[in-house]
Amino acid sequence: MDYAIPDLDTLSRQLTSLDRTKKAKMLVVDDEPDNLDLLYRTFRRDFQVLKAESGVRALELLASEGEVAVIISDQRMPEMKGTEFLSRTVPQFPDTMRIILTGFTDVEDLVEAINSGQVYKYITKPWDPNELKAVVQRAAETYELLKQRTEELRRSQAQTALLTTIVRAAQDATHLEASLEPIATAFGKSFQADGSILQLVEGNSLVASQGKFSLNGALDNWLEKDPLVAAAIESQKMQVAVNIPGDATLAALDHYTASGVQAHLLVPVSYREEVLAVLSLQWHQPCTLREDELVLLHLSAQQVALALTCVRYYRPVA
Structure with a gap:
């Protein structure tokens, strides 16, 4: 099965298709x-x-x-x-x-x-029932507006923290591996993921060096078993599974069953057509990222590629 995502517009439509209107x-x-x-x-x-x-x-x-x-x-x-x-x-x-x-x-x-x-x-x-209904409707709309503004502020703060972390990783890391965990943590928190892994790639294959973030407890790394990883490295395009239980091929894989991951986003971190790392974002529920978040992911991955290149050049090994 081909999981390549041709562009951000297509990906956005797939990710938002699972939004459910809840009362x-x-x-x-x-x-x-x-x-x-x-x-x-x-x-x-x-x-x-x-x-x-x-x-x-x-x-x-x-x-x-x-x-x-x-x-x-x-x-x-x-x-x-x-x-x-x-x-x-x-x-x-x-x-x-x-x-x-x-x-x-x-x-x-x-x-x-x-x-x-x-x-x-x-x-x-x-x-008067009609008056009360009208008042409640306006109140609910006001509530939604307040929640949207609160969420926009939270996202703005998280995005600033993410970009700041990437820059600091390039400036402060003593060696390449030391830069991975803070970046993985910043991505996980910014996109409210249950788990996040940033793992280095050499010669189009994963290597042991990795940084991990987990919202709750330990996080197993099964990326080498996942077909999305191979597709991300080969195509150098973002890969996504927004609803793994609804995908017969992925749902049959043991690592998804054991981990409880229901949505998985893979971002190749590339510099000059060379994949330096892959970023894995994992959620325990269907994913509902918006288009502006996908754009942020794409741009942030480019910043990570520059950061890893700088760290690798100036401070390559532990």
């Missing part, structure tokens, strides 16, 4: 069962809805389920007011949009909650 999570909190069921029925088609009958139970749900996009909470509940409950969610989930339902004129509580950023909007009871 956003929302949490509804009300001590009145009828209201709780009504809120659930209103939003279950568009959201993954979690229900809680009290602020205490809602906090337990968030602790087990993690962040949600939107919380709708009643204000008047026994044990804990809605505004008190929502305030407790702010430190751990700052991006979550919070909506309060109130049938009373608790002006001071609401004003304080809104001014402190704890509440996105308040809705009076009895609410």
Whole structure:
């Protein structure tokens, strides 16, 4: 089977084809069962809805389920007011949009909650279903925008760290092998891979020298058994398997079964048509890299090739 990827556009289409549109999570909190069921029925088609009958139970749900996009909470509940409950969610989930339902004129509580950023909007009871749906939709869109900006900032910081590491490897490494692990680690962290290996190549064959990064525990190196590696070296093109369990040929290979790797990206590191190394990025779930990340991988691999060439020329051996 030919795994050669002819260009970044084709690769991008393959990688993003596995993106699944998942329902956003929302949490509804009300001590009145009828209201709780009504809120659930209103939003279950568009959201993954979690229900809680009290602020205490809602906090337990968030602790087990993690962040949600939107919380709708009643204000008047026994044990804990809605505004008190929502305030407790702010430190751990700052991006979550919070909506309060109130049938009373608790002006001071609401004003304080809104001014402190704890509440996105308040809705009076009895609410208009269409109005509530519109408010929740805007809240969910605001949440997604916040998450996108946060992720863009994280990626920008990771890219800066990656390029800085590559430059430092060329400047500071005492020998060629010493430059491999920091570069592999920087790539693994930048692309949120479960594992990353940068292994040297000589005469179109892998050699023992390598640097590894693992998110959890030890990382076995089975690259010499993998057909993607041979294809990357021969073609000098990026190779990808975005969904290994769905690929009968790769899924049958023992090293993929044993490692739990479900997506594998191989990047040849080449200088003047000579492959100096291969970079392996491994994930334990289907890969969903974007086109700008693929471009970064391609450009970063060129920087790594220059770094390895400099280190090999000036400080070739340990």
